[in-house]
Amino acid sequence: xxxxxxxxxxxxxxxxxxxxxxxxxxxxxxxxxxxxxxxxxxxxxxxxxxxxxxxxxxxxxxxxxxxxxxxxxxxxxxxxxxxxxxxxxxxxxxxxxxxxxxxxxxxxxxxxxxxxxxxxxxxxxxxxxxxxxxxxxxxxxxxxxxxxxxxxxxxxxxxxxxxxxxxxxxxxxxxxxxxxxxxxxxxxxxxxxxxxxxxxxxxxxxxxxxxxxxxxxxxxxxxxxxxxxxxxxxxxxxxxxxxxxxxxxxxxxxx
Amino acid sequence: xxxxxxxxxxxxxxxxxxxxxxxxxxxxxxxxxxxxxxxxxxxxxxxxxxxxxxxxxxxxxxxxxxxxxxxxxxxxxxxxxxxxxxxxxxxxxxxxxxxxxxxxxxxxxxxxxxxxxxxxxxxxxxxxxxxxxxxxxxxxxxxxxxxxxxxxxxxxxxxxxxxxxxxxxxxxxxxxxxxxxxxxxxxxxxxxxxxxxxxxxxxxxxxxxxxxxxxxxxxxxxxxxxxxxxxxxxxxxxxxxxxxxxxxxxxxxxxxxxxxxxxxxxxxxxxxxxxxxxxxxxxxxxxxxxxxxxxxxxxxxxxxxxxxxxxxxxxxxxxxxxxxxxxxxxxxxxxxxxxxxxxxxxxxxxxxxxxxxxxxxxxxxxxxxxxxxxxxxxxxxxxxxxxxxxxxxxxxxxxxxxxxxxxxxxxxxxxxxxxxxxxxxxxxxxxxxxxxxxxxxxxxxxxxxxxxxxxxxxxxxxxxxxxxxxxxxxxxxxxxxxxxxxxxxxxxxxxxxxxxxxxxxxxxxxxxxxx
Ligand code: SF4
Numbered sequence: 001x002x003x004x005x006x007x008x009x010x011x012x013x014x015x016x017x018x019x020x021x022x023x024x025x026x027x028x029x030x031x032x033x034x035x036x037x038x039x040x041x042x043x044x045x046x047x048x049x050x051x052x053x054x055x056x057x058x059x060x061x062x063x064x065x066x067x068x069x070x071x072x073x074x075x076x077x078x079x080x081x082x083x084x085x086x087x088x089x090x091x092x093x094x095x096x097x098x099x100x101x102x103x104x105x106x107x108x109x110x111x112x113x114x115x116x117x118x119x120x121x122x123x124x125x126x127x128x129x130x131x132x133x134x135x136x137x138x139x140x141x142x143x144x145x146x147x148x149x150x151x152x153x154x155x156x157x158x159x160x161x162x163x164x165x166x167x168x169x170x171x172x173x174x175x176x177x178x179x180x181x182x183x184x185x186x187x188x189x190x191x192x193x194x195x196x197x198x199x200x201x202x203x204x205x206x207x208x209x210x211x212x213x214x215x216x217x218x219x220x221x222x223x224x225x226x227x228x229x230x231x232x233x234x235x236x237x238x239x240x241x242x243x244x245x246x247x248x249x250x251x252x253x254x255x
Numbered sequence: 256x257x258x259x260x261x262x263x264x265x266x267x268x269x270x271x272x273x274x275x276x277x278x279x280x281x282x283x284x285x286x287x288x289x290x291x292x293x294x295x296x297x298x299x300x301x302x303x304x305x306x307x308x309x310x311x312x313x314x315x316x317x318x319x320x321x322x323x324x325x326x327x328x329x330x331x332x333x334x335x336x337x338x339x340x341x342x343x344x345x346x347x348x349x350x351x352x353x354x355x356x357x358x359x360x361x362x363x364x365x366x367x368x369x370x371x372x373x374x375x376x377x378x379x380x381x382x383x384x385x386x387x388x389x390x391x392x393x394x395x396x397x398x399x400x401x402x403x404x405x406x407x408x409x410x411x412x413x414x415x416x417x418x419x420x421x422x423x424x425x426x427x428x429x430x431x432x433x434x435x436x437x438x439x440x441x442x443x444x445x446x447x448x449x450x451x452x453x454x455x456x457x458x459x460x461x462x463x464x465x466x467x468x469x470x471x472x473x474x475x476x477x478x479x480x481x482x483x484x485x486x487x488x489x490x491x492x493x494x495x496x497x498x499x500x501x502x503x504x505x506x507x508x509x510x511x512x513x514x515x516x517x518x519x520x521x522x523x524x525x526x527x528x529x530x531x532x533x534x535x536x537x538x539x540x541x542x543x544x545x546x547x548x549x550x551x552x553x554x555x556x557x558x559x560x561x562x563x564x565x566x567x568x569x570x571x572x573x574x575x576x577x578x579x580x581x582x583x584x585x586x587x588x589x590x591x592x593x594x595x596x597x598x599x600x601x602x603x604x605x606x607x608x609x610x611x612x613x614x615x616x617x618x619x620x621x622x623x624x625x626x627x628x629x630x631x632x633x634x635x636x637x638x639x640x641x642x643x644x645x646x647x648x649x650x651x652x653x654x655x656x657x658x659x660x661x662x663x664x665x666x667x668x669x670x671x672x673x674x675x676x677x678x679x680x681x682x683x684x685x686x687x688x689x690x691x692x693x694x695x696x697x698x699x700x701x702x703x704x705x706x707x708x709x710x711x712x713x714x715x716x717x718x719x720x721x722x723x724x725x726x727x728x729x730x731x732x733x734x735x736x737x738x739x740x741x742x743x744x745x746x747x748x749x750x751x752x753x754x755x756x757x758x759x760x761x762x763x764x765x766x767x768x769x770x
Pocket of ligand 1: 050051052053054055056064068069070071072073074075076
């Protein structure tokens with residue numbers, strides 16, 4: 001008993017002050033990429049070539065699809081002009097798939113769920129997680145929000161065992177053919193109104209497994225998505241920021 | 256010396272394809288079993304289509320104490336009549352270690368391992384040419400587990416418990432079928448395949464970044480381990496070696512990955528037996544180790560750190576010193592909590608004697624990693640087949656003998672201590688050299704492989720080139736391919752309520768198994 005108390009004393013209080021205090025991320029952390037199309041010479045497309053998931057396009061100006069991006073540095077390393085760089089901004093979640101395609105301008109971050117939904121789900125959100133063809137990293141960094149360091153339940157958000165007790169599903173993975181039926185079944189078991197959250201490049205677009213015949217390239221077109229959280233995997237902070245925007249606990253915008 | 260009919264090979268070497276001994280298909284199983292009699296461990300067994308009607312099988316035996324592998328092949332072909340499926344006598348019939356591997360071959364190519372004691376799908380997909388598997392053609396509309404013929408125990412008061420693919424917690428999908436008599440589990444059958452993403456084919460993707468990331472996402476919590484085996488295989492094909500500095504950074508990342516996972520799993524074991532103080536502290540400490548990896552390469556799982564040819568991020572002297580200091584602090588915090596955990600009789604009582612496997616069972620099943628070492632098997636790639644930094648710094652093998660949840664926990668505890676010591680030393684003296692050299696041309700018509708001791712055990716990547724020196728085939732094996740069968744076996748005779756701790760003590764990869 002004494003040993004337990006002593007260890008307790010040594011371990012101290014460890015829950016992050018987020019969102020009141022903003023965290024300091026290490027220098028090498030790769031957050032939202034920033035584009036500067038003005039630097040692009042005519043007809044250059046080395047970043048398009050370099051990108052492993054065809055996240056970059058140049059028709060109608062330089063565009064990067066955060067829903068496909070694996071935050072891998074290939075484009076940054078390839079670009080001779082320094083037109084693409086990473087910022088430390090961990091805020092990446094959006095409400096609409098199209099908002100994930102960024103150009104020179106700012107990123108339109110996720111909005112609070114509709115008033116009607118918010119009245120029913122906003123103060124106590126119960127989620128059923130469904131892992132559907134992931135590598136397990138997105139699941140682990142979602143699960144980590146339940147540890148003392150993050151203490152997700154203080155925001156009224158909880159992961160539950162049964163879809164019947166849930167208000168929505170949080171999906172990870174590229175949606176393997178072999179999980180398609182189970183994903184639909186789980187979603188159907190969630191009482192209406194219900195929400196869908198797609199976490200990670202796989203769930204949004206197939207990620208590294210995009211266009212493999214064994215996956216369906218994520219939840220797009222399978223379930224109606226309310227929140228997109230890009231990354232490979234997204235940092236827990238990115239996931240938490242997205243969830244808090246969805247329930248209206250954070251509203252300020254990226255600059 | 257090998258027994259004849261085998262090619263001796265080490266990881267990181269490239270072998271001419273023509274030098275790999277080819278056996279007749281009907282003598283293949285006996286030949287492999289003779290290798291087992293000489294002390295070989297089945298490290299890999301897979302097929303590769305070499306022509307429209309020929310599948311070439313490769314068997315890899317590891318002779319761990321002699322630091323070498325041996326490989327041989329056989330060709331299986333369609334029979335003279337058009338319908339006769341390719342077949343060969345099964346190895347699993349006499350050596351259970353081959354069971355999953357032969358099911359994979361049957362599922363991928365429609366090859367029949369004749370006499371396989373329990374032939375059934377492994378990952379639920381069609382064969383590569385659409386030919387029927389031994390259990391019939393693939394029906395994409397049939398859900399797994401569907402009308403699958405589960406092993407059933409009949410009798411009064413015998414009941415069946417089915418869970419999954421979607422489980423209670425935030426974990427990967429799999430289906431578990433327990434045959435129980437009261438609380439006692441008479442039999443557990445595990446059905447996987449839900450995470451099948453077709454990763455192996457994508458390892459040949461022409462975009463080199465894409466294929467390297469696929470290697471990292473075969474099992475996301477073992478990104479570094481898989482990337483290491485993958486890079487070693489490709490570097491061997493090109494005949495190149497990375498600098499000592501790059502090798503040291505890879506070693507740092509591999510041990511940080513082990514620390515994060517072992518610490519996290521020990522915490523999860525505490526959760527399962529309701530010792531919540533240690534579960535909370537270890538859950539947080541796991542994050543601290545992930546954050547060190549984040550500091551090195553900008554990603555908590557070590558993505559984009561390893562690439563064929565070296566590493567993409569250096570650890571400058573000043574950061575190495577900072578990391579060393581943080582690790583010093585983390586060491587005392589971690590070890591204090593682990594001491595606390597292993598001093599609780601209420602914790603130990605739930606671990607001891609639960610889910611035990613004997614050394615002989617471990618050998619028959621072909622267990623690897625901490626699960627094998629917990630049964631007294633001395634095998635650890637870092638010592639047995641040292642490559643990179645492990646050629647210069649040695650980590651002693653941690654073994655236990657009781658083969659139960661307790662032993663698996665103790666092995667991980669010991670490995671936490673040893674990885675910490677290893678890291679503190681390595682970060683103190685980082686060698687010189689450039690961190691990255693692009694790979695040159697790959698040699699034509701060769702095969703090479705890399706093995707890495709991930710925190711779960713041996714991951715293996717085997718790579719082949721064609722006559723033009725282009726990558727022709729990649730084969731990725733996660734340690735879970737060996738160990739899932741061990742978990743099923745370990746549950747026999749246990750109470751069904753022992754499943755969570757037992758499962759956690761193995762903590763196998765669904766994604767790695769399903770690829
Ligand atoms: S960082 Fe994103 S956009 Fe750039 S190359 Fe990698 S995946 Fe493509």
